[in-house]
Amino acid sequence: MDFTNGQRAEVLIQALPNIKSYTDKIVVIKYGGNAMLNDEMKKSVMGDIVLLSLIGIKVVLIHGGGPEISNILNKVGKQSEFVNGLRVTDAETAEYVQMVLAGKVNKTLVNNIGSVGGRAIGLSGIDGQMITAKKRDEALGFVGDIVNINPAPIWDVLDKGYIPVISTVGCDKDGNTYNINADTAASRIAGAIGAETMINMTDIAGVLRDVNDPSTLISTVRISEIDALISGGVISGGMIPKVQCCVEAIECGVKKVFIIDGRVPHSIIIEILTDEGMGTMFVK
Amino acid sequence: MDFTNGQRAEVLIQALPNIKSYTDKIVVIKYGGNAMLNDEMKKSVMGDIVLLSLIGIKVVLIHGGGPEISNILNKVGKQSEFVNGLRVTDAETAEYVQMVLAGKVNKTLVNNIGSVGGRAIGLSGIDGQMITAKKRDEALGFVGDIVNINPAPIWDVLDKGYIPVISTVGCDKDGNTYNINADTAASRIAGAIGAETMINMTDIAGVLRDVNDPSTLISTVRISEIDALISGGVISGGMIPKVQCCVEAIECGVKKVFIIDGRVPHSIIIEILTDEGMGTMFVK
């Protein structure tokens, strides 16, 4: 659709109060899974992030990359063992995880941001020992639980005017690499760096009372209401860990956490810069 | 007209390259005459300015106020003498000029900016001895020619994060007040503070080849072409001093100077943040 100049200006000016309320605040974008598969959509999301960065919001991008990891493991013919249904991460697998997340996914996102005019620096949890971890269970190998989040590397990179792009690989004092749950890491990082807002870009519309009816979207959920929503079956299945992640971020001090549909073009911009917003917001 | 969220986002994201190219640049808005008479339009213009300021552009607002001066002089029954058709500015008149420009118009603009969420500080040419002047002609009284522009007060106020709002009253070492031509002062100030762009908000569409046909708007004029445009009658009458003012700004080092129609809603935003722009741009 084409807009007249006047329409464009009107839209921009209506974004004013939203821009004002986010100036100099830290906003964490958690970006992963299917939301990052489509190349065009990825480029569009990077554009949204650069826009937010340019208008004075301190954007931090945290990404996952599960499908890419499986892909490379298949290619090299690496067979995974399973313990209690969980994939065992041996040292070689951990190395592939590191390589894919910190080398392929991370730097490609940094490159995309650069190509739409932004300035980004890619960090992993290894850089500046940002995410220190320990083994959850000896049998699972290098599946890590977070021991500590060091916010300094992120603040330092923000302070120099870059958009930090973060892959959630963990490390320890012995130089080991850990596979870390990206959602948990994002919540912990958002809390540790004092983020105002965290946005989880997913492939669902948010919390729906009726999963088949988008019009039943719940726009705001207090974290005290979540137990009831789970026991009532509104939040169920794969949605539960996503929601728990939002709760963890709120408990770490993040003010507002959103689940939004990353497949909707410019969903971040809509959420941050328009009045109506979209998706579900979790607050205390 | 109503926009969908997606449309809003699309417009915002399309502004990205323009925002990027103006980040941290100084943009002077010359605002005066009829363009500031309508209260609603004034508030709308202030909103545009706050938006530019919030997204990282250093906006400086320079205003005139001729009609308001005449208005108060009428009210107090102050009769002006004329010499060669020019109004003589005696000390009392100069005081009214100062009072109206620095007290009424200036602070009302500052107040309007505050009420739409911006942070402004109003300065006159007296503050920090920003505009020093001398008498042009003893017979004209305190009609001043600019002796020096001191950019420091404007830089200082920008540096502290405020939008400087400037009334172009002049001063001298003896504490006199001068009535200064606001267009000339704006050009000189824009040059002295290192502005990237100056936008003259007027009540015309720009330079038209045929003054009755808006479709004949000349969108870019090199200052070397101006003599021909004047001798060809394209630029004539009251347009000549406006254009000369643009030339002066370019000669003082401003990169791009625009004449735009302040009556078009959000004309500044359209000029700065959309691809098409509007009005006439003067360049070297």
Added chain:
Amino acid sequence: MDFTNGQRAEVLIQALPNIKSYTDKIVVIKYGGNAMLNDEMKKSVMGDIVLLSLIGIKVVLIHGGGPEISNILNKVGKQSEFVNGLRVTDAETAEYVQMVLAGKVNKTLVNNIGSVGGRAIGLSGIDGQMITAKKRDEALGFVGDIVNINPAPIWDVLDKGYIPVISTVGCDKDGNTYNINADTAASRIAGAIGAETMINMTDIAGVLRDVNDPSTLISTVRISEIDALISGGVISGGMIPKVQCCVEAIECGVKKVFIIDGRVPHSIIIEILTDEGMGTMFVK
């Protein structure tokens, strides 16, 4: 009287301990009423202020301007209504108040400071939304009570090396202008900016035990003693609001508040830089 070089030097050197005790401290000068009517005296006071500023004291000048307001209202033939003996400030009157205080009185003081070699920036309560106010009583129109003092604009201007000159016009979020009691505003501002000292320049010698006998000046008053002085009739009539204002400043955290006679040449310098001082000092 002529001084020898040696005498001049002796006087300067005797000021040393006083200069030292005020270095880098904020001193608010409340200047108004009759004390600012005489032009020569005004220039002399500005010289005193510039001297204090140059020797490292952070001087803030807060002025009133009642007589000038009445003067312009008379000139334009604006008749005031009265409610319970108080002048009603309609929107038009508020505009004249703003114009006279922020445009005429303020900028003239700034100009005077410039002409004696100082660097000043004039601020009103509208600039940076320094004084936000609300209506005291709907029937009185825009007579304002202070809602909040924002010290940032004053600190910012001091930080850049200027003398802030302040007119106590108030504003609100809707862009209205309020007529504010200047004495109250001065006390509140002095407290909010962390002033060490506030000096009220008046046209009386200070608190006298016998109003007809200057030798009965009380040089120091603890604020706990004031009730007794009022009930004993020592402080009475127009003196009461002046003294209450001093009390309010002390309660807002100002260490020492003086009432001095602005008609005595260089009374500020005498108070700040000589051992004997003059006028009455209020302390906790």
Added chain:
Amino acid sequence: MDFTNGQRAEVLIQALPNIKSYTDKIVVIKYGGNAMLNDEMKKSVMGDIVLLSLIGIKVVLIHGGGPEISNILNKVGKQSEFVNGLRVTDAETAEYVQMVLAGKVNKTLVNNIGSVGGRAIGLSGIDGQMITAKKRDEALGFVGDIVNINPAPIWDVLDKGYIPVISTVGCDKDGNTYNINADTAASRIAGAIGAETMINMTDIAGVLRDVNDPSTLISTVRISEIDALISGGVISGGMIPKVQCCVEAIECGVKKVFIIDGRVPHSIIIEILTDEGMGTMFVK
């Protein structure tokens, strides 16, 4: 061997003049090829780098990773085409290069530095668009020639107190990834960031007059002497590109460039902190 306390102290104190001469200077360590294969040696080199960093030298580590790239290409069964004997880098290969260099080698070095007590941040040429490149020859695919080195990301990371660890992957405005010659990139980067010294850690002792006799090591070579050394056969074969790389660094403004034997334990420390040094030094 065991040292007495006194012997230890004596060694430390003898390093004083060397430490002094390098304080706050930038030293680039080019680390690659066989010198980084052995894990224990790698950890030892990282220890050396942390020591230099702690005593006030600004160390920048630039690494290659050819063998690791071949290794992964083999594992995934990616066959390379060759044009004129040069391996063609198609987009998929470029992605493996990026993944291995920026993800595996880079972050493992960062992890190693962390585990011996240092603070490092890993950067690729993509981060902050540090290395922009273009295709050398369409037939070779994404084999890149350097277009520009942006020193800002490296300075920013040094300024925040980290050791920058750099993988020399290139990028362009379209978000492509380039395979860049690591030696050339190191020389260009060293010049662009104003390095005092660049140390090439190789698996040879330096320039030998008789390649079979270590006692014929030439300790200093002026770059004007190199042509003669090549035509005389002293510098020949695989040594020629290494030496040309040193010349390029000198021509980019680096003061001293060393070729040292990375297989000798603590060879960097010996070169920087002891009087005798080792290897061959190239100077202007």
Added chain:
Amino acid sequence: MDFTNGQRAEVLIQALPNIKSYTDKIVVIKYGGNAMLNDEMKKSVMGDIVLLSLIGIKVVLIHGGGPEISNILNKVGKQSEFVNGLRVTDAETAEYVQMVLAGKVNKTLVNNIGSVGGRAIGLSGIDGQMITAKKRDEALGFVGDIVNINPAPIWDVLDKGYIPVISTVGCDKDGNTYNINADTAASRIAGAIGAETMINMTDIAGVLRDVNDPSTLISTVRISEIDALISGGVISGGMIPKVQCCVEAIECGVKKVFIIDGRVPHSIIIEILTDEGMGTMFVK
């Protein structure tokens, strides 16, 4: 003894953890008495101090100078009176103390530091009124007890990158000079400036269980154990005031205080930069 390059590097690299733990920490060296008599040893100690300074430790050198004072008093034939066995410090004697400590000993140490490549500034307790004192006993003249330690001059000199060299002469508001016990002053200064460590360079090996058997050195003493060590006779005689001084430093907040043998070459380096350390450490 000669070391190979490899041995040198090994020693340096083994110092890494110690360097790391002292980076940016303040270390006070108390240097006096016999430990500073030998010129060669003095130069060696200065070298040690410059080394520590260069590798990022904030070293502060506090010196005494008793023997030099006696020497000059003898030369000028100044006889001292004694009261209760304590030397009376009349004004003339105090002047000799000031002259010898602040002029001869202090500046010679500064000169020595300069000649081994360091940057030092010599301060006395008079500079910036660092040590204010009062008379202990009128009969003893200008023997001073410390009234206050002002850490600002030391921090300021450290902040500008110099090694502060301090002579412990005291002053008061009347411009008198005081002879101060250097050990007490060192402890008080170390506490006031937030030193991590204080090292007392003496001419004994530390606290020995058997004073004739160096192998009975007690390497760590908690200050709670000291009373028992004194009553048990392990700490006795001239050792008692030295130890009390260490206790005072600990009580002022210094973390670790050492008594080491200044006659052992590079004893400071051994203590700070090697694992074994030497002498006796006092801790809380």
Added chain:
Amino acid sequence: MDFTNGQRAEVLIQALPNIKSYTDKIVVIKYGGNAMLNDEMKKSVMGDIVLLSLIGIKVVLIHGGGPEISNILNKVGKQSEFVNGLRVTDAETAEYVQMVLAGKVNKTLVNNIGSVGGRAIGLSGIDGQMITAKKRDEALGFVGDIVNINPAPIWDVLDKGYIPVISTVGCDKDGNTYNINADTAASRIAGAIGAETMINMTDIAGVLRDVNDPSTLISTVRISEIDALISGGVISGGMIPKVQCCVEAIECGVKKVFIIDGRVPHSIIIEILTDEGMGTMFVK
């Protein structure tokens, strides 16, 4: 004589333009010889210096101390040899020079400044290797010619808000101490630190046309006129080196150099802060 408050204020306010013209400028006071013998006068001079410092002038005090050196040499019975009428400075004598200048005279001045409310730090030419020197003539021992002036220690001490008090002892890379001509050193230092003004406090009134008639004082001398004044006998005898010193300062870039009579109370204040000034001013 007693002054009224009003008179005091008048004097202070008349100093305003002078204060203004010296704000943030560096003024070097060269103080020595007979001008510093009288204790009361010394205290008065220190008061003057503190006053200048408090009102924002960057004062640097450089002192001599010849008579005190002779005094101590006499006391210890040190006989000086003479070569060509010049006193030979052997190492022991150089040590006495250092001790007296840097220890006695310097720190006593610092103490005096502290006791009148100032903050001073005493520096010698040894501190921060401010004055490096070499032997003028082997036969004269440690009589030094200046090799280099390092302004950094003086700037650093000024920057931290202290008055630097400087004794002109020289040093070299070997740790030797040199006796330096204080007048020459003062001129060289004044030039090196970018002083606006240097004031030589002497015991003469300035350059007199008739040495017996104070009314023949020449108030301003251009350095181009000096040769004529010497050949005409107006400048003669001991006056010649003093004047040459002024010339040297002007040639090093100092704008104005004064010779004033230090015996006149507050002569510095008169020179800097009053309109008439006193003594002779040398300019380019």
